[in-house]
Each structure stands twice: as structure tokens, then as C-alpha cells.
Amino acid sequence: MDKFRMMFQFLQSNQESFMNGICGIMALASAQLYASFEFNCPCMPEYNYTYGIGVLVIPAFWFFLLGFVLNNNVSMLVEEWRRPTGQRGKDPTILRYMFISISQRSLIAPAVWISVTLMDGESFVCAYSVDLDVYQFGNATEHGLSEEELMRMLAKIPCKLIFDGQHIISREAATRYIQCVSQAFGWLFLLLITVIAFLIRAIRPCFTQAAFLKTKYWSHYVDIERKMFDETCTEHAKGFAKVCIQQYFESISGEMRSFHGHLRGDDSDDDDDDDEKHNNDEDKLLGIWAQDDMDKVLWNWHTCKPPLSLRKDGVSDDSNSFVNGNVSMNQHTFVNGDGYPSNTIQKKEWAVYYSKV
């Protein structure tokens, strides 16, 4: 029992810690992706803004979708959402809980990307360099450039190597200023999401704790039930396949047996051990003793596969059709033709099959 307990604790915490691990790996991957990404501002007034804001927003969105893709519980959520009601009512709070927990995990990697991008500042410099006020950073009071030329010069600020307006505006000062603004936005963003997460996690037990326990149990139950069903189906398929093949062999060997005549002799003279071993080996042969029998088995397996319908084993051929067929019977008692000796103690064993008929 102790081992059981430890195993289940490990599994349960393992599943959650597995999801948390995937979460953490994606966050690290997003930070690493940013570090290895070569930011290349186009330095042209028309495209700067699109590029800068695009680099900020699009990978975040992509990470969010990736989080959904990697999460196994998404298919479970959709299944539970779309199934017909059947005999079991649907609880919308469970669906909401599952959706929220999946979203929370998927939001971590995009948040890391956005904060790393904002802290680094390059995307903001690229996007907003054209909006700078020249007079605040200007070295000279008069610049003598037209609007368009001014914009083009400002757009070149993010690119160190091609900037040519050093006499008009100090590039480092402008870059520093925009980076500060970007970092301020980054810290504010982090503060905001931390406060929201704090409110949700730390304050929630004050409200609806009992309902929360209920939804947590039933959403976990839905997950486990799905796994149990798959497991039971797999075991059933194994049993089905095994019995089907056994009956196929026996059906062919049954034909063979009647065709070739009885080949097995009486083994009651041997020892017990030998007898058992002999019987086991013979059982494994399933009645196939000769080469052309085996050839027929193999041939028929391809040309004429048996139907997917197992015979009920152990009942005599007369009653077989009653058991397997469409006739419904209630409480009929069949008396065996052979009588029991009446002076000895009678052993009555009842084989009972239950049904809903």
C-alpha cells in the first residue's frame, strides 16, 4: 500500500510537474530564441514601425498557440465540450476551469518573450525613432532639412553604421532615451501580470473555495476516465484478439479433426507430470498436427478471415444457438438428461448469466 501511495503521488505530481516542466522549457526557449535572434531594423520610415511592433507581438502569439498545441488536455477539453449530453449532464464550470488552467500555462512563454523584448529595447528603438523630438536631443538649433529628409534621417537612428545625422542629433542620447521608455514599459508589464496572477491565486480561496474543490476533482476525473477507457479498450482488444485467434485455430483444427479422424490417443497411462506437460504442449498446438493443416491455417487467414464474433466457450452445441442468438429467455430451467445418483449428497452448481433483458 505504501508503494502504491508513493507511486500515485509521484504520478499525480509527475503529471502536473510534467506540464510545469514543459511550461518552463518553453519559457527558456523563448528567452534563448530572443537572444539568438538577429534583430535587423530596416531603417526606413515606412517599415520601421511594422517591423518593430511585429517582432514584439507575433512571436508572442506564436508561443501562445504552441502552448496549446503541446498541451495534451486541449483535446480532452474539446471532447468534453462537444459530446452529446447522454445520461450525464454537462457542467460548464468544469469546462471553464480546464480552459483557464490551459490558458494560464500557455501564457507564460509569450509573457517571457514580451518582457525580454521590452527590456532589451531594440524593438522600441526601431519602431519609435521617427517620433523623436529633434529639439530635445539636437546638437544644433537649426537643421535645415525638409520633413521627409528629417524622417528618413530619424529612421536611420537604430542602425549605427549608416547613421549620418551626427551633427543634428546625438544618436546615443536618443537611443538611450527610447530604451529607458521601453524598459519602463517592460517593468510595468511584469508588475501588471504579477499583480493579476497574485490576485487570482492568493485571494481566490476567500471566494468559492468549495466550488473550486468540486471543479478540480471532476476535471481531474474526466481526464482519468478517458485514460481508463482507453486502457480498458486496449485490454479488451487483446482479449478479443486472443480468443478470436484461438477459436479460429480450433475451428480449422476441428474441421481437420473430423477430416483426418482422431489422432490423439489416450494419455492416461503416463505420469502426472508428464501428462500435464504433454497436455500443455498439446494444448498449444491447438489441434494442428500436420504440415498441410498448418498451410491451410495460414492460407485461410489471408483468404478467408474469421468473423469478429466469438463463440461462448463450454456450452454444448445444442444450447449454443440459444445463448448467442436473438431469442430472449427469462428464468427457463433446463434439466439435464443424465440423472444424478440419488443417495449421495447432491452438489448443485448453478452457472448464471445476467442480462438486462
Place this chain on the structure above:
Amino acid sequence: IMDRLKLVLQYFQSNSESISNGICVILALISVKLYTSFDFNCPCIPQYNKLYALGVMFVPPVILFLLGVMINRHTGVMMEEWARPPGKRTKNPAVIKYLFSAMMQRALLAPMVWILVTLLDGKCFICAFSMSVDPKHFTGLPNNTGLDLVKIMAKVPCKEDIIFRNTTFRKAVTRYVRCYSQAIGWSILLLLILVGAVARVIKPCFNHAIFLQTRYWSNYLDIEQKLFDETCVLHAREFARKCVVQFFEGMQDDAVLRLPLSHTLPSRKTQDEYEEEERLHGITRKEQVDHLLQTWYQCRPELDVTKIAHRPTLCITWEDYKGRTIYSDV
């Protein structure tokens, strides 16, 4: 390897405080790493210097504090214990206070580490207070740039600026402000350690017995919560298994027969055959399987496993020819 894992799990389970301590230390290390990888960028503009520097010094500690509170397991336990209705178990305010103070102490570690590292490094102070330095104490103030004093002092934190190219003025002012910053940092550290040491030494003098009790019961609450979750998990697994098996067996459509056992029936089945029948649950035809899978989707069974949980089992009764019971399993 399973034994080692079991030992580790047992250790952690028995002492929930050690997990909290570990997480606390990890968060402190993360805060140091975050500071070193953060690219500090003083704007060197008079209006924004102070704002930026103080922002960098105080906003991340708030974030780290909130993170520390969220990650701590005791927070959930404490909030639940505080918010629950009394029911049949009275509430102990001392336990809640203990949990609160333990949580606060742990959550305050990472913010303090950030603030101390900031002060000892000095960049924030230089950025914020370079304008308050009196330049008369230092030689080499560049006076040919045409900018006023405030703007020049505001540019001190920025190394690359061209106005400081040929003088040692900038380095001197930087060193001066950094000294102040480090002095304040070390003083705060000394103060904290003194307070901590004194509190540790004096605490057993007051109410030690009550302290032992509260610590025990707060640990108990944590463990009880964990065990409840565990039991729910195990229960859900059993429930699911029985529900699925009941569903399978409900899909059978065999007829009911009662036969006295005839010679043609095998009197004893092998273990394998019993297992096979167990696994088949009575579903033996393709149409049955298809119908079962279809019904699982279309018409999910209700959440009620009473029938199978209390299923009657096969019992054997021996009677003599007069009908008197000789032996019975019932």
C-alpha cells in the same frame, strides 16, 4: 533508484518547510541573475534620471515579493484556513499568524537581495543622485560645452558621452556616489543580520511551548491538505475504472439462463480463461464493440457506480437430499 526516489520524496513530504526554504533561495538566486543580466540604461536627462533609477530599484522587489507570496505553499493553506467556516473544527488564530509570518519572512528575502545588490553595485544611485553632487569638490568640470550645470551633472552616469572625454571629473564623481551607495548597502545588511540574530536568540524566551504547538499544527494542516488531494486522486481513479467496467458490462445483451451444471460444461476453467473473460466483460462481437464505442460518445453513462461497487458474488451452497444446508459461502 526507486528506493532513492522514495527517500527523497519522503524527506520532502515530511518537511514542507524545507521545500519552502529551497524555493525561497532559488528565487533569491534568480533575482541576482536577473540583475546581472539586466541592461541598466540611465537616460542621462535631468527630468528622468531619478524616476528611472528609483523605479529600477523598487519595482522589481515588488514583483519578486508578489512572486514569493504566490509560489509559497503556505499561502494557500493560510488563506484556506482563514476563509473557511468553522464547521466542527474551531479555528486557531495563532496558527494563522504563524503561517502569515513564516510566509512574509520567506517572501521578503528575494526583494531584499535585489535592493542590496543594487546598492552594492551602485549604478542606480549614480543615476539618481549625480545631479545632487556639488561639483566644487571636484576638478575638471567641462565648462566649454554651453550646457548648464544640471544637464552636465545629469550626464555623469553615461560613459560614452563626449563632453567628459579628456577629464577625470566623471570618474571622480562616480566613485564618490558609489561610495555612498555601498555604505548604505552594507549598513542595511548589517542591520538586517543583527535584527535576525537578536530575534533568533531571544525567541525561545517567550512562549516556546505555544510556539511548538503552533508549528506542529501548521505543519499538520499542510500535510492534511496534501493527503486530501492524494486521496481524491486515488478515488477518482477507482471511480473511473468501475464506471468504465460497469459501462462495458451494461452493453452486454446475453440471455438469462439458469442451468444445472451439465457434464458438457467444463467443471474447472484455467486461470487464463478466467482472465480472458474478465477482460472481455461480455463484449464478443464486432457490432457490440462498434455500438459500445458509439454509445460512449453519444450517450455517456451517468456517474453512479453503486451497482458494481456492491455487486453480488458467486456463492456456493451445499445441501443434502432433504434440502438442509451443509455448507454455505453466504
